[in-house]
Amino acid sequence: MFLFRRTKPQEQPPTEAELLAHYRTHGDVQDLGRLYEPYLHLVYGVCLRYLHDEADAKDAVMQIFEKLVTDLRRHEVQNLSSWLHTTARNHCLMELRRRKASPEAVEISLPGVESDGVAHLLDADDDFPTEEHLQQLEVAMARLPPEQQRCLDLFYRQQQSYQEIADLTGYDLKQVKSHLQNGKRNLKLYLASHVAR
Structure with a gap:
């Protein structure tokens, strides 16, 4: 008779929804980094399309990450990909407007x-x-x-x-x-x- 040892089931990595919920509760920036990393190319692509400059686009990617530190704790996001696309687009449009804005312009x-x-x-x-x-x-x-x-x-x-x-x-x-x-x-x-x- 052979004895089979039970192997520990491998732990599944947390889902995006679980990471979002955990970040909203605990504010662990490592969770935020894990959430943001798969979308870096998407955010960078959006920023590059608007800003037309690689250095500016890279700066915008970091500025958006800093914005997410507070925004993702305040808002319950259901679709992170779509939300990030909108956030990146709005960030770039506001940046472009800021560069051209007259003093009385309201964002x-x-x-x-x-x-x-x-x-x-x-x-x-x-x-x-x-x-x-x-x-x-x-x-x-x-x-x-x-x-x-x-x-x-x-x-x-x-x-x-x-x-x-x-x-x-x-x-x-x-x-x-x-x-x-x-x-x-x-x-x-x-x-x-x-x-x-």
Whole structure:
């Protein structure tokens, strides 16, 4: 008779969701490094496409990592790849605006890549937004009612879910969806009539 020794099952590496949850709870920068490392090429690619300079793109990758130290503890991110793409894009657009900005310019956040309302006007993969487009978006955002501005900002820039927006604002889910839908429609209408493509 042969005796078989039980072998210890190999420990599975933690999933991305587990690492995110652990980082949100404990703030261990090593967890953040493990989360960020697989996406370095994605973030660098986005930054290079916008900034057109390797050194600037590398600097942006590090600046985004530093931003994540606090942002990933505040926001519950469901899709890290998409969230990082949006974060990198917004970081680069804000950097480009900062370089060209006049003193009175006010920085705003752009809707994320998933936006079905204005993505065709702002999708970086198809057509890089010009300074004029960004200024028009700023004007359009300022013309929205405050509740629509708030919901769009929370949903696209901060990647909050409908329920999280409801919890933060006090609106019910139906109101949140209505403010998002109306805000996107109003942005689209304004930009379509004021931005020459």
